[in-house]
Amino acid sequence: MLTKKLIRGVGLAAVSAIAISGGAAQAQDATKQDTIKIAVAAFLSGGAAGPFGVPGRNGAELVIDAINAGKLPAPYAAKGFGGATAEGIFFDESGGATKQVAEYRNLVQKRGVNVVIGYVGSGNCIALSPVADELKTLTIFSTCGTPRIFEESPRSYVFRSMSHATADNIAAAHYVADKFPNLKGYTGINQNYSWGQDSWRDFDLTLQTRNSSAKASEKLQFPKIFAGQYGTEISALSLDKSELVHSSFWGGDLEAFVIQGGARGLFKKKTAVLTVGGAASYRLGKRMPDNIILGDRGPYGILVRDRKTALNTWFINAFKDRYGTYPSGPAYHYAQSILATKVAYDKAAASAGMAPTQEQVVAALKGATFESFSTTVDMALGNGHQAITEAAYGITRYNNEAGEPALTDVKFFPAKCVMPPDGVTSVDWIKGGMKGATCS
Amino acid sequence: MFFDRTSSIVVIALFACAVAGYFIPDWIMNQLMFGFARALAVLGLLVLWRTGLISFGHAFYFGLGAYTVALLDINLGVSDVFLRLVGAVLVSGVIGWIVGFVLRNYRDIFFAMLSLALSMVLYGIIVKTEALGSTDGFSISAPTFFGFAPDGKYPLFVFICVVCAICAVAVQMYLNSTLGWMTTAIRDNEVRVEYLGLSVANAVHVKYVLSAVLAGAAGCLMAMALGQVDPDSMVNWTASGELVFITILSGPGSVIAPFIGSVVFELLRTYAFEWAPHAWQLIVGGTLLTIILFLPGGVWSVIEKVVGKKS
Numbered sequence: 167m168l169t170k171k172l173i174r175g176v177g178l179a180a181v182s183a184i185a186i187s188g189g190a191a192q193a194q195d196a197t198k199q200d201t202i203k204i205a206v207a208a209f210l211s212g213g214a215a216g217p218f219g220v221p222g223r224n225g226a227e228l229v230i231d232a233i234n235a236g237k238l239p240a241p242y243a244a245k246g247f248g249g250a251t252a253e254g255i256f257f258d259e260s261g262g263a264t265k266q267v268a269e270y271r272n273l274v275q276k277r278g279v280n281v282v283i284g285y286v287g288s289g290n291c292i293a294l295s296p297v298a299d300e301l302k303t304l305t306i307f308s309t310c311g312t313p314r315i316f317e318e319s320p321r322s323y324v325f326r327s328m329s330h331a332t333a334d335n336i337a338a339a340h341y342v343a344d345k346f347p348n349l350k351g352y353t354g355i356n357q358n359y360s361w362g363q364d365s366w367r368d369f370d371l372t373l374q375t376r377n378s379s380a381k382a383s384e385k386l387q388f389p390k391i392f393a394g395q396y397g398t399e400i401s402a403l404s405l406d407k408s409e410l411v412h413s414s415f416w417g418g419d420l421e422a423f424v425i426q427g428g429a430r431g432l433f434k435k436k437t438a439v440l441t442v443g444g445a446a447s448y449r450l451g452k453r454m455p456d457n458i459i460l461g462d463r464g465p466y467g468i469l470v471r472d473r474k475t476a477l478n479t480w481f482i483n484a485f486k487d488r489y490g491t492y493p494s495g496p497a498y499h500y501a502q503s504i505l506a507t508k509v510a511y512d513k514a515a516a517s518a519g520m521a522p523t524q525e526q527v528v529a530a531l532k533g534a535t536f537e538s539f540s541t542t543v544d545m546a547l548g549n550g551h552q553a554i555t556e557a558a559y560g561i562t563r564y565n566n567e568a569g570e571p572a573l574t575d576v577k578f579f580p581a582k583c584v585m586p587p588d589g590v591t592s593v594d595w596i597k598g599g600m601k602g603a604t605c606s
Numbered sequence: 607m608f609f610d611r612t613s614s615i616v617v618i619a620l621f622a623c624a625v626a627g628y629f630i631p632d633w634i635m636n637q638l639m640f641g642f643a644r645a646l647a648v649l650g651l652l653v654l655w656r657t658g659l660i661s662f663g664h665a666f667y668f669g670l671g672a673y674t675v676a677l678l679d680i681n682l683g684v685s686d687v688f689l690r691l692v693g694a695v696l697v698s699g700v701i702g703w704i705v706g707f708v709l710r711n712y713r714d715i716f717f718a719m720l721s722l723a724l725s726m727v728l729y730g731i732i733v734k735t736e737a738l739g740s741t742d743g744f745s746i747s748a749p750t751f752f753g754f755a756p757d758g759k760y761p762l763f764v765f766i767c768v769v770c771a772i773c774a775v776a777v778q779m780y781l782n783s784t785l786g787w788m789t790t791a792i793r794d795n796e797v798r799v800e801y802l803g804l805s806v807a808n809a810v811h812v813k814y815v816l817s818a819v820l821a822g823a824a825g826c827l828m829a830m831a832l833g834q835v836d837p838d839s840m841v842n843w844t845a846s847g848e849l850v851f852i853t854i855l856s857g858p859g860s861v862i863a864p865f866i867g868s869v870v871f872e873l874l875r876t877y878a879f880e881w882a883p884h885a886w887q888l889i890v891g892g893t894l895l896t897i898i899l900f901l902p903g904g905v906w907s908v909i910e911k912v913v914g915k916k917s
Contacts, residue, residue: 210883210884211884211887256883257879257880257883258879258883258884258886261838261839262836262838262839262840262842263742263743263834263836263838263839264743264828264832264834264835264836264838264839264840265839267832267833267834268636268640268832268876269876269879271632271633271636272633272636272637272876272879272880275631275632275633275636276631276633276876277880288742289741289742289743289836289838292742292743292745293742293743293745293834293836295745296745296833297833297834300833312742314742358733358734359733359740359741359742360736360740360741360742363736363740390733390734391733391741
């Protein structure tokens with residue numbers, strides 16, 4: 167009896183295993199030489215989907231389609247990625263790092279993906295870096311900010327196509343020091359996790375080197391991430407003597423803070439520096455108060471709306487035509503990663519004379535410099551794996567005539583002013599007085 | 607008598623999987639690895655469920671196991687799978703034993719909510735402490751076996767299969783023992799069990815520690831299979847919810863059920879993710895609803911029907 171059942175059970179298992187592996191064989195077929203698969207990770211559910219995930223995904227989709235059709239302006243007018251047409255696979259970044267590691271393995275091993283781009287969450291990027299190297303798959307992080315990725319250990323297959331978070335906060339401190347030379351006190355509200363803690367540390371350290379007479383408040387606010395309600399913190403900030411509030415809030419938290427702070431008149435009493443505020447500016451529209459110092463993780467989104475280069479004009483118009491809004495920061499970040507992929511494939515294909523291998527593509531991207539939509543990207547750090555770009559800040563002033571958000575006093579900081587030289591960690595560099603920084 | 611039919615099926619099936627692991631594509635081996643690792647925690651919930659106790663905070667022990675591995679690795683450089691497993695089992699077992707003194711006095715919703723509260727305390731501590739990796743978590747170095755560092759994941763997969771087989775057989779033995787049979791009696795009528803001269807509190811305590819150890823071992827295996835720990839997917843209430851989900855999906859019928867249910871869940875999620883990146887949660891949630899409405903006995907009840915009818 168028992169053996170009969172066992173045989174039946176084993177037979178069943180065998181049949182299902184064959185069925186599943188049939189699917190796998192199919193997946194492997196798709197990696198032919200004239201097409202490549204680019205997987206794009208973006209928050210498609212949860213609080214970060216609206217401000218980050220969806221614009222990022224759309225930016226990637228727009229540029230993949232344009233490259234496949236050969237519609238990008240020069241110097242990227244050649245069709246395809248090294249001649250190959252790309253298929254975009256868009257998937258959800260939410261659910262935590264552990265789930266993302268599992269999904270990453272599925273993408274590479276089951277669906278035969280050639281390139282993975284995207285990711286906003288630093289936790290996801292840290293978790294995926296060793297996996298990408300293990301699976302030998304080109305991975306270009308688009309938005310995530312933590313400097314830890316390349317400062318902790320060298321990476322082979324992992325790249326990041328924008329500056330890391332240190333640049334945002336150094337530039338913010340420079341902007342504040344330039345604009346408010348008589349600043350006496352400053353405080354901050356940041357989420358109580360790595361991103362918030364690191365951002366405040368970098369801003370504080372840099373501002374101290376620029377203006378040592380300004381004092382940081384003793385009542386810094388570190389609310390829980392995704393708290394959503396900031397009534398008590400806003401009251402505490404309002405009562406604080408400091409004139410300036412620094413915040414690295416992003417996503418839903420940022421929008422909640424701006425709306426709740428606006429209702430309580432916080433931004434009339436204090437000048438706020440929002441290092442990721444740009445991502446929210448188009449979504450909040452008129453509800454984003456005037457006179458806020460705004461960044462967008464670099465020269466992207468609202469900060470570069472008036473840059474009239476052919477690439478930028480094309481990107482803004484094409485994005486607006488297709489999705490009905492201006493491209494915000496994340497749209498630029500993701501588009502830039504796709505462009506980095508094209509640059510690498512084109513270069514590798516040109517020297518290989520045929521469809522390049524992963525190793526050839528990776529070697530081509532290493533240390534590359536290329537013109538992106540809004541700025542020049544130089545893969546200068548982390549042994550050629552970490553990009554440096556300019557940084558930018560401006561001050562919000564709603565344009566009532568056009569009925570759209572706008573900025574005044576936009577200032578750009580050169581890449582070498584806000585990013586450390588290769589081989590020096592961000593914290594050591596700031597603490598050592600930012601040696602070798604060229605700011606003009 | 608203790609080593610019964612169910613035990614032999616588990617051992618043979620997991621042995622077959624371990625052998626098959628060498629031939630199947632990597633991604634299927636990964637799915638099985640994640641599924642089996644998580645199945646141990648589900649096995650722990652099944653042990654509790656037999657008494658009518660449901661824990662909404664079992665990720666507490668899952669996370670303890672996983673973080674034990676991470677902290678051993680980062681602070682002491684322990685990469686040996688056996689040491690890691692022993693560490694995780696000890697930590698979750700001892701903490702489970704201490705917590706058990708409180709929790710064994712509660713039933714129903716009180717038991718469920720207290721365990722949820724506990725797990726969220728741990729979550730809060732981890733998220734706010736930089737030394738514990740905050741929200742970013744840690745990467746874990748590749749496991750070694752007695753100083754031997756193999757290439758690829760296959761040896762770890764075999765190790766997971768062996769641990770799962772041992773645990774499943776042990777749980778089956780426990781369920782067939784007097785202490786084990788008492789569990790159903792406690793669910794039906796606690797007072798009567800007391801009058802039979804047995805301590806209900808002790809029986810529940812043993813059960814609780816057993817399930818804590820299983821969840822701790824699961825966390826340890828999962829951490830090594832993924833090479834990563836983070837609070838959101840290992841300690842947060844959503845992780846506990848996932849475990850309860852799989853328990854319902856599997857059904858309480860047999861110690862084999864969690865392994866099948868867990869792999870089904872892993873595949874369900876992967877394919878939902880692939881086919882509907884915007885609505886995968888809807889598919890997963892819809893499946894749970896369907897199971898509760900039409901298959902209250904879980905996936906196991908289907909297998910029982912198919913295999914059972916013909917014998």
